[in-house]
Amino acid sequence: xxxxxxxxxxxxxxxxxxxxxxxxxxxxxxxxxxxxxxxxxxxxxxxxxxxxxxxxxxxxxxxxxxxxxxxxxxxxxxxxxxxxxxxxxxxxxxxxxxxxxxxxxxxxxxxxxxxxxxxxxxxxxxxxxxxxxxxxxxxxxxxxxxxxxxxxxxxxxxxxxxxxxxxxxxxxxxxxxxxxxxxxxxxxxxxxxxxxxxxxxxxxxxxxxxxxxxxxxxxxxxxxxxxxxxxxxxxxxxxxxxxxxxxxxxxxxxxxxxxxxxxxxxxxxxxxxxxxxxxxxxxxxxxxxxxxxxxxxxxxxxxxxxxxx
Amino acid sequence: xxxxxxxxxxxxxxxxxxxxxxxxxxxxxxxxxxxxxxxxxxxxxxxxxxxxxxxxxxxxxxxxxxxxxxxxxxxxxxxxxxxxxxxxxxxxxxxxxxxxxxxxxxxxxxxxxxxxxxxxxxxxxxxxxxxxxxxxxxxxxxxxxxxxxxxxxxxxxxxxxxxxxxxxxxxxxxxxxxxxxxxxxxxxxxxxxxxxxxxxxxxxxxxxxxxxxxxxxxxxxxxxxxxxxxxxxxxxxxxxxxxxxxxxxxxxxxxx
Numbered sequence: 001x002x003x004x005x006x007x008x009x010x011x012x013x014x015x016x017x018x019x020x021x022x023x024x025x026x027x028x029x030x031x032x033x034x035x036x037x038x039x040x041x042x043x044x045x046x047x048x049x050x051x052x053x054x055x056x057x058x059x060x061x062x063x064x065x066x067x068x069x070x071x072x073x074x075x076x077x078x079x080x081x082x083x084x085x086x087x088x089x090x091x092x093x094x095x096x097x098x099x100x101x102x103x104x105x106x107x108x109x110x111x112x113x114x115x116x117x118x119x120x121x122x123x124x125x126x127x128x129x130x131x132x133x134x135x136x137x138x139x140x141x142x143x144x145x146x147x148x149x150x151x152x153x154x155x156x157x158x159x160x161x162x163x164x165x166x167x168x169x170x171x172x173x174x175x176x177x178x179x180x181x182x183x184x185x186x187x188x189x190x191x192x193x194x195x196x197x198x199x200x201x202x203x204x205x206x207x208x209x210x211x212x213x214x215x216x217x218x219x220x221x222x223x224x225x226x227x228x229x230x231x232x233x234x235x236x237x238x239x240x241x242x243x244x245x246x247x248x249x250x251x252x253x254x255x256x257x258x259x260x261x262x263x264x265x266x267x268x269x270x271x272x273x274x275x276x277x278x279x280x281x282x283x284x285x286x287x288x289x290x291x292x293x294x295x296x297x298x299x300x301x302x303x304x305x306x307x308x309x
Numbered sequence: 310x311x312x313x314x315x316x317x318x319x320x321x322x323x324x325x326x327x328x329x330x331x332x333x334x335x336x337x338x339x340x341x342x343x344x345x346x347x348x349x350x351x352x353x354x355x356x357x358x359x360x361x362x363x364x365x366x367x368x369x370x371x372x373x374x375x376x377x378x379x380x381x382x383x384x385x386x387x388x389x390x391x392x393x394x395x396x397x398x399x400x401x402x403x404x405x406x407x408x409x410x411x412x413x414x415x416x417x418x419x420x421x422x423x424x425x426x427x428x429x430x431x432x433x434x435x436x437x438x439x440x441x442x443x444x445x446x447x448x449x450x451x452x453x454x455x456x457x458x459x460x461x462x463x464x465x466x467x468x469x470x471x472x473x474x475x476x477x478x479x480x481x482x483x484x485x486x487x488x489x490x491x492x493x494x495x496x497x498x499x500x501x502x503x504x505x506x507x508x509x510x511x512x513x514x515x516x517x518x519x520x521x522x523x524x525x526x527x528x529x530x531x532x533x534x535x536x537x538x539x540x541x542x543x544x545x546x547x548x549x550x551x552x553x554x555x556x557x558x559x560x561x562x563x564x565x
Contacts, residue, residue: 186365187412187471191426191478192402194395201429205416 053253057244058260066240067261073226073236076158078219081165088170089177090199103170110167116228118160123232125151153232161225165218172214176207209280216273220266227262237261314377316341316482316513317362322371324357331357333537335371339482339530344514346524346545349534350560355517358534359486362515363404364397375400376481402430405475409487411467413459419446419470420455423477430478438477445473449503465496469503482513489520521565525549533557 043049057063091103110118126147135141180203188198230239241254248254319337323330331354339345347355360366362373364381373380380400383390392400413422423442427433433441446452449469459467468488475483485504489497501523508514508527518524524531524545531545533552541548541557549565552558 181412183408183410183412184414187406187408187414188426189365189394189398190363190401190404190406190484191474192398192430193426194398197429201425202414206414209416 048252049256050250050253053250054256054260057241057254057257060244062235062240062244063237063257063261066235066237067265069235070223070226070237071265073154073157073161073229074219074223077161077165077226078215078222080158080162081218081222082169082173082215084162084166085169085173086204088166089173092170092174093177107167107170110163111171113164115160115164115225116231118164119156119228119232122159123151123153123156125156153229153234156232157226157229157234161222161229164225165222168218169215172211172218173207176211177203179210180206212273212277212280216269216276219273220269223265223269224262313340314374315339316343316376317515318374318377319358319362320372320374322358322361322368322373324354324361324366324368331537332361332368335537335539337532337539339513339515341481341513342511343529344508344516344527345530345532346528347515347517347532347534348519348521348524348560348564349540353534354537355534356486359484359515359517362484363401363406364392365406375403398430402426402478403481405478405480405483407468407471407475407483407485407488409490411459411464411471411491413467413471413474415459418456418458419451419462419473422459422470423474426474427477442473442477445476446470448476448506449473450499463496464492465499468492468500472500472503472507476507482515483507485514485516485518487517487519489518519564521549521561533560535560 088103088106091099092107094100129147131144132147132150133141133144135143184202184206185198188202193201226236227238229236230242233239235243238258241258245251245254315338317337317339319335322332322335324332335358337345337358347358349355357366361368362380364373367381372382378400381392381397383392383396413419414425417425420439420442423445424435424438427438427441428435443452443455446455449472451466451469451473454462454466454470459470462470472483472488488504489500492500497520501520504514504516504523505527516523516528528545530542531548532542533540533548533554533556535556540554541552548557549561552561
């Protein structure tokens with residue numbers, strides 16, 4: 001009561017403070033809202049977008065077939081890429097210098113060469129190696145085929161995409177493995193587990209949990225990278241759209257069709273990634289939890305919210 | 310050779326990290342059913358010694374014998390061969406180990422932690438492993454926590470699960486590397502109680518610890534280490550009440 005306070009002030013214990021005002025947030029929000037409005041108006045009113053044409057082609061058999069190929073390419077390239085990536089990561093962490101060097105060289109090469117260059121290169125492999133054979137080196141051959149028969153646009157695409165992915169995946173998997181503490185390996189070793197058992201049962205399952213978000217990220221990247229295969233005239237989603245507009249000259253509407261499909265697929269993949277992440281962490285699988293993890297940001301919320309979550 | 314070979318024998322064991330010699334010519338023998346406590350100031354080499362017993366650290370020289378068999382190396386004719394990791398795994402099955410930081414497998418429940426090695430290493434049937442694991446969890450007082458993940462358990466509970474996990478392999482002896490040092494003071498008692506019960510069951514134990522009252526009450530044999538050598542050893546009553554070396558006296562004055 002010692003302070004010089006006007007007698008008109010209410011008791012501090014009986015009153016709530018007025019919350020902090022954020023005028024900048026309101027101004028910024030309003031400005032952004034205006035831009036969004038103008039953009040939506042452009043989408044709706046611009047005749048060149050030809051929405052009826054977009055709607056007509058969204059579910060056309062040609063587009064859907066392309067969509068299927070895009071999904072298949074993404075899926076196979078990721079599976080092969082991750083499988084090779086695990087092997088490369090284990091080689092990189094081995095104490096055998098030849099394995100280490102081979103793995104390093106592979107990663108250096110496939111991370112350094114653009115996937116587009118690789119696709120064209122693999123497609124033209126027959127110019128370098130006319131026949132492929134299986135047998136004992138410098139000895140008898142058991143099986144032989146011409147490279148031209150083996151390398152189709154599809155197999156060239158898988159090779160290029162999977163090998164690029166393997167280089168990125170191996171670095172990611174190596175980081176995941178190294179994030180598992182030595183204590184885990186030691187505990188498993190003292191229980192009498194062999195190296196392979198420790199890797200398969202203890203280290204990799206834990207590393208996988210850490211790796212789900214980056215693998216999800218890579219899968220979405222791969223989805224978009226598959227559009228490169230249009231240079232091999234492989235009718236994926238983009239090339240199917242291109243084939244249609246080369247006949248009909250409806251370039252923009254068909255690119256919009258492809259864009260919408262790519263966005264739908266990447267949205268589905270994002271949800272799938274969050275779903276798997278939640279499952280592996282053993283948290284309840286409420287849709288609201290998955291949704292909130294998509295948008296949640298802890299950056300400004302200090303510790304109060306951490307305690308709550 | 311005397312009447313019986315000791316269960317674990319250490320002969321002239323030395324180990325350096327770089328230029329720093331951590332262990333110098335250690336000799337030690339542990340009989341079946343004996344509880345040995347190793348005490349000493351930090352940096353005295355006691356944890357390294359324990360980790361040399363199951364070859365988590367490879368000694369520079371000297372030998373460890375488990376029931377008369379050399380650990381980590383193998384004779385073939387008159388040539389001595391280093392064991393591979395997977396050969397060593399067979400010997401490690403007989404020496405359970407409990408760590409300061411528990412090292413439970415975080416992706417598995419308490420029960421799954423305990424049944425993991427019996428199923429994977431000993432190829433036991435799952436149902437059989439579960440029955441045994443439940444009995445072990447009961448023994449460490451955690452039957453009701455079988456389906457909890459490590460992160461849902463307190464430190465003391467985690468350490469008790471870790472003890473059960475080691476016991477599941479039916480080891481010939483158990484190594485404890487400062488098992489209570491990472492625990493909140495009020496949780497130390499529950500872990501020591503489990504270890505005490507284990508000692509009463511006749512388990513052979515080597516315990517690196519700072520818990521002097523545990524050493525005094527439970528140990529049959531107390532080893533005091535400083536600067537990589539065994540300064541003094543004997544029955545805890547003698548070593549604790551009548552230390553003969555000044556280094557032992559200084560250390561005991563500080564911790565008791």
